[in-house]
Amino acid sequence: MIVMAWAGQLLLVGGVRFAWRMARDRVLGPLPTRATRALVVGADTNGVHLIHEMRRRPAGAEVLAPVGFIDDDAGLTGHLIEGVKVHGTIADLPRVIVEQRAELVIVSDPTMPAKVVREIARFCGEAEIRIKTLPGLSDMNSGRPTLAQIRDVRIEDLLGREPVHLGVLVTGSGGSIGSELARQVAGFGPSELVLLDHAENGLYYVHNELATQHPNLLLHPIVGNIQDEDGMEAVFARFHPQIVFHAAAHKHVPLLEINPREAVFNNIVGTRVVVAAADRHGVEKFVLISTDKAVNPTSVMGASKRVCEMIGQSRSQRSQTRFVAVRFGNVLGSEGSVIPLFRRQLERGGPLTVTHPDARRYFMTIPEAVRLVLQAGAMGRGGEVYLLDMGEPVRILDLARQLIRLAGMREGEDVEIVFTGLRPGEKLYEELHSASERTRITRHQRILVWELDARREEELLREIHELVQVARTGSPETIKRTLQRLVPEYAEPLLVPFEAEPECPPVELPAVQEVRPEPVTDWREIARRGADTVTRARDAGAGDPDRSHAAYRAA
Incomplete structure (x- = not known):
């Protein structure tokens, strides 16, 4: 009797515990119709914890x-672990994604x-999921993984912390974007890094920095000059890079309006030369740094x-090299951009020159932009044009006023703001994509891809040849008309009139408190703080555009 009583109590207690677990994990009802179908890579302890988390449905x-x-x-294939079937190995992932109609793949092992x-990411990219x-164990908030801790795969995950054993070439490596590309690529330990630039001063500085x-x-x-076919052939034949980041280009809008010939030769001919050399020498991935100004x-x-x-798009139709382009907007602090200009104007005591009271631009920090360029480049399969999510546009006038306040000055008393009118070739607002461009999301929440129809390469190269012939001897107006035949959506902007800005109190950008310290002369610190301000304002706007616009109107 004693044994039977003990057995009965054990069964009763165990049954209650089992019933509780069933109620918690299973009997809470059928899975919600909007649940995302998730496939877990790794049937280890982390994977099991993630399955438990999914069943608990944390708020x-x-x-x-x-x-x-x-x-x-x-x-393990075919076995059930916590009631969930192991469908196969990583080699089976493409098949399992289709069979199970998976919408999300979670890699449970941060040390993989x-x-x-990279192989898993490639399979997911092909399946468009x-x-x-x-995160790594050192980055976890607790010893046990939770759904709240899962994140998008980053370039660090795709390249790893070990040397990537790839040769990398960065053109325009002495410039703002090219030098930051070189810095971040160097951090991944390539087998060798080729820094190419026509401007020897910038090249000298970035080489010394990286060598140290x-x-x-x-x-x-x-x-070297990217227009020099023999010179580029010699570079590719000597170093045989597997990855090319093409950042070399003329970028100043007003200067190229006056000198369209140089835009044709440096930007177009230079890209044609580098693309052809990359194709001939079997480069694996070619990433073109483009701009939102290429939209309409x-x-x-x-x-x-x-x-x-x-x-790049036309060559990708017949090349083994994967050619992709990445568009983004203005980068804070780059040479020739607005913050260094405002800094120099403040050093002289003003005035700060703003083209138009309503002019707005998208901004990113240089490291932020380059990280996303690397991520987009890793995703590209050939022929894509990617666009980086740059948040909400920032009004240039608000930026100028904020920098004045950060310098401890007052608009209208210590320094003036003068409106100069839009310069040739400038827009009032930048566009992210045209109506003819089909968009789709990628597996990275801040990167979109535009699906653009590629031109036939023979036809495109013939038209480029005609443009080059015109550029050799033609007038700026003739060059622009010929360029417009090549890019039909290209049209010179209409002048936008504006009235003088009425006097108004200082504008506070979102999430920024006004401070009025004594005037300082550390302009580097002022520029850095201004860049941080714009980034925070942009991020706040990205999360709630209505709040951002309301803040601007209220100011």
């Missing part, structure tokens, strides 16, 4: 429905080799960059 997290495991251990993560991963920071990295500073261009610079995109 605030995306509702996920586990549809299976993928694991490198082939012996970068090569394997999202991929997420857990990465003494074991094989660096090759090359002074109103400037020679924007139209020339659209032609550069077209060159």
